[in-house]
Amino acid sequence: MPGLMDGAHETYEPAVLPPLLPRLLAPLRARWWWMPAGAALLVAAVLVYLWRAEPEWTARMTVYPAPASEGLAPRPAGLAGLVGLGASLGVGGSKSGDAPPFRYFLDGLATPDVAARLAADDALLRTLYDYEWDADAGQWRAPGRGLIGGARDLLFGLLGVPVPAWRPPDAARLRDYIEYRVEVVTSVRSPLVTISHSHRDSAFAARFLEAVVAAADAEVRRADAARSAANIDYLSRQLAQTAEADTRLALVEALAAEERSAMLTAAATPYAAEVFSPAVTGRFPSWPRPVPLLLAAVFVGVLLGAALALWRGWRSVE
Numbered sequence: 001m002p003g004l005m006d007g008a009h010e011t012y013e014p015a016v017l018p019p020l021l022p023r024l025l026a027p028l029r030a031r032w033w034w035m036p037a038g039a040a041l042l043v044a045a046v047l048v049y050l051w052r053a054e055p056e057w058t059a060r061m062t063v064y065p066a067p068a069s070e071g072l073a074p075r076p077a078g079l080a081g082l083v084g085l086g087a088s089l090g091v092g093g094s095k096s097g098d099a100p101p102f103r104y105f106l107d108g109l110a111t112p113d114v115a116a117r118l119a120a121d122d123a124l125l126r127t128l129y130d131y132e133w134d135a136d137a138g139q140w141r142a143p144g145r146g147l148i149g150g151a152r153d154l155l156f157g158l159l160g161v162p163v164p165a166w167r168p169p170d171a172a173r174l175r176d177y178i179e180y181r182v183e184v185v186t187s188v189r190s191p192l193v194t195i196s197h198s199h200r201d202s203a204f205a206a207r208f209l210e211a212v213v214a215a216a217d218a219e220v221r222r223a224d225a226a227r228s229a230a231n232i233d234y235l236s237r238q239l240a241q242t243a244e245a246d247t248r249l250a251l252v253e254a255l256a257a258e259e260r261s262a263m264l265t266a267a268a269t270p271y272a273a274e275v276f277s278p279a280v281t282g283r284f285p286s287w288p289r290p291v292p293l294l295l296a297a298v299f300v301g302v303l304l305g306a307a308l309a310l311w312r313g314w315r316s317v318e
Contacts, residue, residue: 027313028306038305042297050293055285057202059209062277064191065102066270101220105272106193109182109216115175117215124211127204128177129169140168182212192276198286206279213273220272225265231258 028035108114118124126133134141143166145153156163167173185194195213199205235255242248265271 027309030313031309034309035302035305038303038308039298039301042301042304043294046293046297050288050290053288054200056198056200056287057205057281058196058198058286059202059205059279059281060194060196060277061206061209061213061275061279062192062194063213063273064193064276065100066272066274101224101272104223105216105220106184106186108219109184109195109212110175110179111216111219112171112175113219114212114215115178116171117219118178118211119169119171119174121211124208125169125174127201128174128199128208132169142166178212182209193273202281206281209279213275217270217272221265224261224271228258228262228265232262 129140132140132143153163181197183196185196187193195209197205197209197212199208232255235251235258239248239251239255242251
């Protein structure tokens with residue numbers, strides 16, 4: 001049976017599969033046009049956004065510690081102990097570590113007191129929250145929720161997160177605005193500090209920044225003036241009642257330091273922060289930035305098209 005014998009000696013070779021990488025990339029070769037199509041779609045979406053977006057302008061101001069306050073003589077931290085009346089009187093040394101006013105100025109830009117000063121300016125609030133001001137009715141009105149606001153409220157409701165009720169612009173809302181929209185950048189090479197703020201109105205961006213800096217400086221001045229006045233009153237009364245020579249000397253030195261501080265707060269010059277460069281805006285809007293957005297759209301669009309092509313190809317193989 002030669003036929004059977006011949007078949008018994010036949011060999012079967014396994015099928016040769018192409019390398020793994022070409023097999024994985026085969027869907028990209030078959031649907032390569034998905035990548036430029038994805039880039040084109042995202043570029044079109046970005047162009048629509050750029051066409052409809054309202055540009056924002058960034059104002060920047062550079063400040064540094066005011067020379068007068070930097071030369072402020074430190075208050076004696078142990079004054080109450082020197083006069084033998086106990087630290088509970090809280091006289092002198094009320095500033096932790098005798099920090100200069102400039103430090104409190106920077107930390108106090110978004111404090112409730114600064115926001116309250118600014119909120120007293122109705123024109124500022126109406127410009128800042130113009131979309132909530134009804135000029136015809138002469139009153140504030142709640143803005144429309146819109147698609148994004150409605151979706152957010154629905155999501156918060158499903159998650160059990162309380163949705164805050166709308167309230168007219170006030171000092172609390174202004175404080176939040178300053179905290180999130182006023183940026184402070186400290187230089188590592190010099191005492192200069194850059195403060196910036198962005199707004200749709202380039203002129204208002206600069207005016208608001210100047211108002212915030214002036215309000216913060218005035219608030220630091222007010223707090224230090226009140227503290228100096230209280231300490232001067234206390235020290236003057238103690239000096240009139242004390243006969244011991246060493247105690248009187250300590251009181252006189254402390255009183256001189258407080259009076260010098262009071263004179264600095266009364267001067268008509270900047271107290272905590274001196275302006276090095278006034279608030280100015282650039283020639284072009286700071287947002288949106290067309291070139292980075294378009295480049296990102298091309299990159300993300302290509303990646304998205306490639307991912308869809310791979311997913312479609314691998315799924316058809318399954």
